[in-house]
Amino acid sequence: MNLPNRLKHFTWKACNGILATKESLFRRKITADDRCEACGSHVETTLHMLCFCNRSTEVWNSCKLSLPFNIQESWSFLDTFSRLRNYWDTQQEKLESWVAICWGIWKSRNEVRHAGAKRPGRVIVRNALRLLDDFHAANELPCQPSSNTQDTTIWMPPPPGYFKTEAKALEMGVVFAKEVGLRDVLFEADSQVLINAVHGTGEAASLVLNIIQGVLRKAQGFRIFHFLHTKRQENAPTHLLAQQAQKVESLAVWLEECPSQVAHACAKDVSLFQSSI
Numbered sequence: 001m002n003l004p005n006r007l008k009h010f011t012w013k014a015c016n017g018i019l020a021t022k023e024s025l026f027r028r029k030i031t032a033d034d035r036c037e038a039c040g041s042h043v044e045t046t047l048h049m050l051c052f053c054n055r056s057t058e059v060w061n062s063c064k065l066s067l068p069f070n071i072q073e074s075w076s077f078l079d080t081f082s083r084l085r086n087y088w089d090t091q092q093e094k095l096e097s098w099v100a101i102c103w104g105i106w107k108s109r110n111e112v113r114h115a116g117a118k119r120p121g122r123v124i125v126r127n128a129l130r131l132l133d134d135f136h137a138a139n140e141l142p143c144q145p146s147s148n149t150q151d152t153t154i155w156m157p158p159p160p161g162y163f164k165t166e167a168k169a170l171e172m173g174v175v176f177a178k179e180v181g182l183r184d185v186l187f188e189a190d191s192q193v194l195i196n197a198v199h200g201t202g203e204a205a206s207l208v209l210n211i212i213q214g215v216l217r218k219a220q221g222f223r224i225f226h227f228l229h230t231k232r233q234e235n236a237p238t239h240l241l242a243q244q245a246q247k248v249e250s251l252a253v254w255l256e257e258c259p260s261q262v263a264h265a266c267a268k269d270v271s272l273f274q275s276s277i
């Protein structure tokens with residue numbers, strides 16, 4: 001299929017049953033339940049979320065793509081995808097549209113789950129198909145971030161307010177981890193002063209005292225939690241993401257997947273780690 005990388009990645013994960021649905025997270029003991037949060041009445045499997053939940057049927061009712069057969073609830077995503085691929089063997093554009101709309105439903109589901117706006121089905125369809133059209137028109141994805149940003153680890157003094165920003169970022173991380181139902185968590189920050197303050201081994205500036213107290217209070221809900229200091233130079237993916245975040249208009253969340261913008265930096269970290277053991 002001729003698809004943008006993010007759609008290929010999505011398809012690959014869905015086919016392998018490792019999309020971070022509630023069912024998948026529950027199976028791996030990451031969340032406490034497997035209920036679909038949109039309808040509350042079914043286990044949120046990949047196929048339920050994409051094809052059978054009332055939220056997804058609204059999307060499919062808004063599009064003109066007609067399927068050659070009725071998808072069965074007992075099928076897996078891989079079953080469905082394989083059957084469609086066989087049926088649409090000579091009409092690959094239909095399969096690409098189907099995948100793009102599935103991806104649109106998944107993206108919208110994640111946005112809603114993280115307090116984003118709920119988009120009407122027709123908007124989800126339009127945006128997904130537009131992404132596909134734009135990709136086909138350009139025949140390739142827009143350029144990745146320039147490589148010269150990847151090794152920039154020159155230390156610079158923190159600007160005013162930096163410490164408070166770090167504290168707020170930590171607080172948001174704790175809130176987010178609770179929202180997605182994580183139970184065992186490890187938080188990293190590159191401010192040693194902040195981590196010392198969380199551990200009670202340093203003076204918490206009065207400016208962030210309330211934030212730190214809130215962080216510690218919220219963290220009590222986790223089964224296991226740690227706050228660690230990580231040197232900025234050793235945390236390249238985070239800083240690449242922070243650079244990218246300036247260009248992102250809405251919330252972007254990755255669960256159990258590696259954003260393409262930092263794949264290179266993550267691969268580098270993994271290989272360094274592997275060579276050290």
Ligand SMILES: [Zn+2]
Pocket residue numbers: 036037038039040041042048049052053054
């Ligand atoms: Zn549902």
